[in-house]
Amino acid sequence: xxxxxLAKGLKYTLKNLTKEKPTYEYPNEPLPLPDRFRGIQKxxxxxxxxxxxxxxxxxxxxxxxxxxxxPDPNKKGKIIDTYDINFEICILCDLCTEVCPTEAIIMSNNxxxxxYSRDELFKNLEWLDENDENIRKVNKA
Amino acid sequence: MVEDLLHSQPGILxxxxxxxxxxxxxxxxxxxxxxxxxxxxxxxxxxxxxxGPNQVGGRWGLLQTVADVLKLLLKEDTIPKLADKPLFIIxxxxxxxxxxxxxxxxxxxxxxxxxxxxxxLLYYIAISGLTTIGMVTGGWAxxxxxxxxxxxxxxxxxxxxEIPLVMSVLGVILLTGSLNLNDIxxxxxxxxxxxxxxxxxxxxxxxxxxxxxRVPFDxxxxxxxxxxxxxVEYSGFRWAFFMLAEYVYMFAMASLTTVxxxxxxxxxxxxxxxxxxxxxxxxxxxxxxxxxIWFRSTFPRIRADKLMEFAWKIxxxxxxxxxxxxxxxxxxxxxx
Numbered sequence: 001x002x003x004x005x006l007a008k009g010l011k012y013t014l015k016n017l018t019k020e021k022p023t024y025e026y027p028n029e030p031l032p033l034p035d036r037f038r039g040i041q042k043x044x045x046x047x048x049x050x051x052x053x054x055x056x057x058x059x060x061x062x063x064x065x066x067x068x069x070x071p072d073p074n075k076k077g078k079i080i081d082t083y084d085i086n087f088e089i090c091i092l093c094d095l096c097t098e099v100c101p102t103e104a105i106i107m108s109n110n111x112x113x114x115x116y117s118r119d120e121l122f123k124n125l126e127w128l129d130e131n132d133e134n135i136r137k138v139n140k141a
Numbered sequence: 142m143v144e145d146l147l148h149s150q151p152g153i154l155x156x157x158x159x160x161x162x163x164x165x166x167x168x169x170x171x172x173x174x175x176x177x178x179x180x181x182x183x184x185x186x187x188x189x190x191x192x193g194p195n196q197v198g199g200r201w202g203l204l205q206t207v208a209d210v211l212k213l214l215l216k217e218d219t220i221p222k223l224a225d226k227p228l229f230i231i232x233x234x235x236x237x238x239x240x241x242x243x244x245x246x247x248x249x250x251x252x253x254x255x256x257x258x259x260x261x262l263l264y265y266i267a268i269s270g271l272t273t274i275g276m277v278t279g280g281w282a283x284x285x286x287x288x289x290x291x292x293x294x295x296x297x298x299x300x301x302x303e304i305p306l307v308m309s310v311l312g313v314i315l316l317t318g319s320l321n322l323n324d325i326x327x328x329x330x331x332x333x334x335x336x337x338x339x340x341x342x343x344x345x346x347x348x349x350x351x352x353x354x355r356v357p358f359d360x361x362x363x364x365x366x367x368x369x370x371x372x373v374e375y376s377g378f379r380w381a382f383f384m385l386a387e388y389v390y391m392f393a394m395a396s397l398t399t400v401x402x403x404x405x406x407x408x409x410x411x412x413x414x415x416x417x418x419x420x421x422x423x424x425x426x427x428x429x430x431x432x433x434i435w436f437r438s439t440f441p442r443i444r445a446d447k448l449m450e451f452a453w454k455i456x457x458x459x460x461x462x463x464x465x466x467x468x469x470x471x472x473x474x475x476x477x
Contacts, residue, residue: 006440013188013439021190 228282233382236275291370295361308460326405
């Protein structure tokens, strides 16, 4: 019937008034992301054995690290001295975290990397250590 | 109160009182426009499963429109080089002024009215037609083909739809026997005209939406066809004036619908008359405004070639038939 479609449309929009909204309150609340999301890495300096595997496997060569001798002369091996990731070129491919034998570097769900200056994208050991929110749960052990 | 003022001696004091009253009314209307725009965005947002403005001014975005107007005030006032400068400047004024003038005739309650005219309804319709001139002037003076097309469409549409609008109202006038808006409300003491004149009400609502240039009749400013219609070249405060005129007309048209068909300030049932008339008027008024917003978020725009056909071949015959039917029924009741 003529005009019935209009009534149908009006009914539909009126029903929509009370429906739950599919939008996110993103900047105020973090986005719900899957646990396998590849975000900015979190680094544990105490776990690192300076094996250099992450720096070797990195496809874009964005990881630079240096180690030093263990301060305790009785112990073998090295401890980490500096650890930098250049997020200008990091592609968040997850290879460094997969290859790490001690899970000293893991992925988090943080992805907000916008900065006013390019050199702020050069993150050092301290920054990566402090990036300890929304980290991947599978790797927590 | 206003009656006494109208009949008193002209003078500085008299002028001052009227000026003050008009300023107060203007502020009330600006307040309405501010929150009508917010309500429109909010309701449309909810109907489209969005939140609508919710950043400026707390959870409900209460200062969003204020911020928007502030932005418009700060914007550069541009006038195209080849525009007709005097016409370009005066067009927003011509478009806005009638929208404010018509409100003087509308009775909000039995006491709150600025001018109790015997030809209130005719006055409203005659003055509101002037806005079209502002739009055509703006479209012409911009020296822009989109603006000109928009202005032409506005003129054609608003003049065409004014006729079914007036014709639908004639049924109400026949039943009341008066053009005075107070008498029309008083005649609805027992039953509202929406029940006695349902056909007239439907024609009136359709024609009034077309008069307001709102969806589904927003062809004069259809964004995706004409960029923005007659106000493409306008920016800043001149553009705000066109926008203001549009929303003040929404205020005026919703008030007129309330007065003509929904019984103005009269209560729904006579036992509810302890609630003041102003509240009743506001409730009905808000319902009409909601209806307009509801239409906007529901209907698609009508096709340009169907627009005139719809006005002249469908709405006008229905309105005319309604007048004849009303006249015949009235005569039969008189004979009985």
